[in-house]
Amino acid sequence: MESKQELRQRLRAASRLLTAEERERWSVRIVEQLEQHPRWQAARRVGLYxxxxxxxxxxxxxxxxxxELYLPRVVSDTELVYLPYSPGMELERSRHFGLEEPELEGxxxxAPEELELLIIPALAFDREGYRLGRGKGYYDRYLSRTGAYRIGVSYGIERVDRLPREDWDLxxxxxxxP
Structure with missing residues (x-):
């Protein structure tokens, strides 16, 4: 079995082969599915990215x-929080992965237990729903503190039967x- 790092490298390389048109078309398909999803329709407080x-x-x-939308903000080397977001809100580029995040000040x-739905990206998911992220464990630690329903989204460039797992992976x- 490939290590998580080897899988990340391979999947990132495959992702770079996607055209801008494919990314846009596949993103639109995912958005359409989410909009029609009963969990999306019923949820009031949603964590996106x-x-x-x-x-x-x-x-x-x-x-x-x-x-009510919330976006993740990395606040330390081990923790992220979800901050309020509204369309058009100015975001700042973080030092963590170059993410666009809500400003922390003010x-x-x-609270993790107040979110009803989380939409979470990954490089890949396996058949049991385990994710391959970027390797820092921010989402894993957050997921352990919330009861929100978790929907994983990915381009699904490659479907993986079973990802390497750690005890803390959820x-x-x-x-x-798409």
Missing amino acids: RALPDEPDLSPLMARSGK AQPI PMDELIY
């Missing part, structure tokens, strides 16, 4: 949701691919 180049872009969903993080409740 701002996409990196190899992640599905959910910005159209964020622009027209009518929900913002009040939502699966998604459901996965959505």
Whole structure:
């Protein structure tokens, strides 16, 4: 079995082969599925993310949701929080992965137990919903503190039967691919 690092390298290389048109088309398909999903329709407080180049872009969903939206903000070497987001809000580029995040000053993080739905990206998911992220464990630590329903989204460039796992890894409740 490949190590997580080897898988990350291989999947990032494969992702770079996608055209901008493919990324946009596949992101639109994921957004459409999310908008029609009963969990999305019922949820009031939703944690989303701002996409990196190899992640599905959910910005159209964020622009027209009518929900209380929250985006992750890395606040230390081990922790992220979710901060309020509204369409058009100015975001700042963080030193962690170059993410676009809400400004921390003056913002009040939502308590993990108050989120109803989390949409979480990954390089890959396996058949049981375990994710291969970027390797820092931010989402893993957050997921251990929330009861929110977890939907994983990915371009699904390669489907993996079983990812290498650690004791602290937690699966998604459901996965959505283009």
